Amino acid sequence: MSSLLEISNLKLDIGAIPILRDIDLKLEQGKVLGIIGESGSGKSMTALSIMGLAPRGAHLGGSVAYYGENLLQKSEAEMCVMRGRDFGMIFQEPMTALDPLQTIGTQVAGTLLAHGSISRRDASIEADRALERSGLPAEHFPRDRFPHELSGGQRQRVVIAMAIVMRPRLLIADEPTTALDVTTQATILNLLRRLVDDEGMGLMFVTHDLALVAGLASDIAVMRRGEIVEQGPTREIFGRLGHPYTRTLFAASSHVPVRYPAAAGKPVLEVEGLVRDYRLPPRHLFGRPGSFRAVDQVSFTIRRGENVGLVGESGSGKSTLARAIMALDPPQAGRIAVLGEAHDIEGASTQTRRKLQIVFQDPYGSFDPRQRVDILVSEPFYLLGKDAPRGKERQERVARALREVGLAPEDARKYIHEFSGGQRQRIAIARALIIEPALIILDEAVSALDVSIRAQILDLLANLSSRLGISFLFISHDLSVVRAITDRVLVMKAGKIVEQGRTEDVFRNPQQVYTRELIAATPNLERALAGG
């Protein structure tokens, strides 16, 4: 009998650009195949090609056999019949994957109605069951709810229900948990696992996260630049680490930079009883505007040379706290001091502002696209007012900052679009360094980067911190990164710091239930490979 899915020699070009080359993959019923790759590896395009949803202008070659039938030779009409019935797909962004104007019940029933020969009533009964199977019981989630009334994880469950309502044999999941918090991610993974086990579905799981796939997939395929570099049973691949790229990827995923923590010096940043409220629109026309407490009585201190991590799930108030510390928004209560001096928004005291710098998450949005790198990097000089270096001295400072982050002084004359994501993040760090701050806040600064680039940036940060004695406040949702680079960690939940302590202590022996849950939910490569 033929396999559930057997891809051989799959090729894909868009125009004259080759996207996929010689892809061979095999997936049996009841198994999970993990596809791993960094951005641009072609992993998503492979998934879309199977569904027959490759973008317009794509030319496909080779064969994608579903129980021996080559899908590439099917007409669009035939594919429409098979999609949803024989194979379903779930996507990365649950917030936008659902039609905002239709109820969840209708959207799930839509899969059945699209395939005809079922009454509306039966379709909604089936839809109800599928939502139930996806972990959305009707008593808590009435079927007339609209997507905007659900959280990201709940929406992803609706998408899953849409995909499995007709009990397809094959489910393709393209980074289905990347946009979710770790605890939500864990529950969605459990759900997928259960569907595979109970219903004998084959699951193709596309991801960039090695640890995630190691705990889930029986077989994996590693992709790079449109080709599969290595594939086989998970345990074997990770045990052997045969291919150099797999090795690099493996090393980068669990990379711990070499650090020489300095003895903590005098306090650089002191935060005391900080409160930050957001105004909400009034519920009634003449009602009072509501407010939402995003940061609630937060106190902590960072000393010279210290690397402090701030972890928490989305909405916990991490970024709001960062903005308040940078004096971008005024706090409602509390006190911030930088090197012992009061630091607030009115004071606009450039004295304290110049001691704090920040690096943001998005390497693409962090720079004015119309300015040259030297202008961008030297922007913080504005804080020095009359004392700002000019002419030759300014050029030298820019060159030095660029060298510090591993770029060439000549790069100063280029425009930002000439750099890759990783290089841009280096430029962002150079911009933070140039004014010689005491503390740099890194707000999810490595979250948007591929693992191999991320490892390089982490090395750079560790090096800078040891060499220049700069303190870092490292904000991240990724616990493994925080563990690798910080001395001390603060755990934030619902605006409050619920736990803090030395990083190793907190990770080894978490005191709070919430911290324990977070750590347990974080995918861990060694644990996954050891436990199986």
Add this chain to the structure above:
Amino acid sequence: MSEPMLTAAALPRGTLLSAAIRSPSFIAGLLITLVFLGLALTSFFWTPYPYAAQDIPNKLQGLNAEHWFGTDQYGRDVFSMILAGARTSIAVALIAVGVGVGIGVPLGLTAAAQRGNLFDEIIMRGNDLVFAFPALLIAILITAIFGPSATNAVIAIGIFNIPVFARLSRAAALTLWTREFILAARVAGKGKARISLEHILPNILNTLLVQVTIQFSLGILAEAALAYVGLGAQPPTPSWGKMLADSQTLIGLAPHMAVIPGLCIVFTVMGLNLLGDGLSDIFDPRLRRSRT
């Protein structure tokens, strides 16, 4: 992780230029617009006949060698009137756009910088109010007060342009204010006014330029409409709209009097619209597919 598209701003100059050359809308629109601008400028120092010179014996002639576009009911040369009319149309529309940009953009930028404040609220509600008065009603009110003239047409169309530009620049600026590079500028201690001028304005220029071509073309249509009903340019100032008004009763006798100024309006407006489409294609490759 999908790579964000490069916007035109992020493309090297050479790419922008070659994108311009490859865009047929841009080339066609630019050519048509230049032709009419040329006509308007020519009329300042040369027209085949003085545009107001009457020549009753030669009235209502069709198209011929002496009078390329024929003559009107007073024997005036239609081609000369078209040339001079282009001047009025373009001047009125251009100044009205200037009024809209000059007042609307600063208002919009300030409102965006003060987001949620009283000033922002007042600006937005003021915009809504002006939008409740169709341009024609504004013109009628102004004419009722000050009497008809080309100047009052400019004021009426200009007033209508203000909220258009205020709203557009506010919306465009607001999305920029949430971008991280603006946060970076704030971290560097720059004030709101400085950021608006140094970072926001240069980055919304593309959007504004496209809107300028659109409002320019709408201005030409509005000027013609106002002149047609007698609320715009007064005789002897030549105007395409006025020529159409004169042509109406003679439509059976001398259709060229209606067809020629009408086609001029259609071509100018189409040229400007094509130019706007072309510009937005060039500036934002993402729009290219959604427009043709």
Add this chain to the structure above:
Amino acid sequence: MSSYLLARIGALIAGLLVASIVIFVLLEIVPGDPAQFMLGLNARPDTLANLRAQLGLDQPVLTRYFNWVAGMLRGDFGISYTYRIPVTELVVQRLGVSLPLAAMALTLTILIAFPAGIIAASRRNSGTDFAVVSATQLGVAIPNFWFAIVLIWIFAVTLHWFSAGGFPGWDKGFWQGLRGLTLPAIALALPQAAILTRVMRSALLDTLDEDYIRTARAKGLTRIQVLWRHALRNALIPVLTIVGLQFAFLLAGGIIIENVFSLPGLGRLIFQGITQRDLIVVKSVVMLLVFAVILVNFIVDLSYLVVDPRLRRRP
């Protein structure tokens, strides 16, 4: 009642209030004394004073404003200086032409634009799409009053299918009335249809790029099913906004077209008002048109409540 609805109603009332003040103040600064204008230059001072008292012109500004607003609330717009009959009567008469004209034009606009926009978007980049887009390029560039003149030239002067102008009145029969409004409605509608087609097409193309369209395709919907079940309703939100603006524009834009066809509608009334300095008529008609615009916007805002569940709050 949801806060959205309350906010909309608040905006409606505030908009009307401010608009009435603006119109009143603007016409207050108009030079010239209406009483003088009505009676001519040789009027005796005592007659003049009598008329001024009769028109309420001798009262303080604030009182006059409140009287005007209170009158309008009762449906009493005052007495026309020139026609010497209540403005309300005049306006109601003229609305009998302007309103059907705007409604006809809007219906035509929608009947043309919706199918054209949908067809163009569903066949993106095809020959049909290109033809539709080119036609709209031409359509938006045509001034409606010129188009009206061309229509008169072809269908009235040359072919004699319709009359060149004037309105027979509804008492001559429904079809006669409709016939009298056909050319004006077409002239008004076609350029607007071109605009709406473009909006419809680009709104559809935008929604067709959304993630949930891909999700819907993955569950087996065909391109056409996706268009009807998901894209169209989502695209309707921007389209509705434009339709609302267009209705307002058609009401006001009728002013010019009514002149081309010499139709006895609000537009003609306003022009006569201006030339005869009948400011009470100008003031009332402008206020009425502004009221219509604000009301239509309000209705559009309410229709969002039906279309967009995100604006409804669950009890």
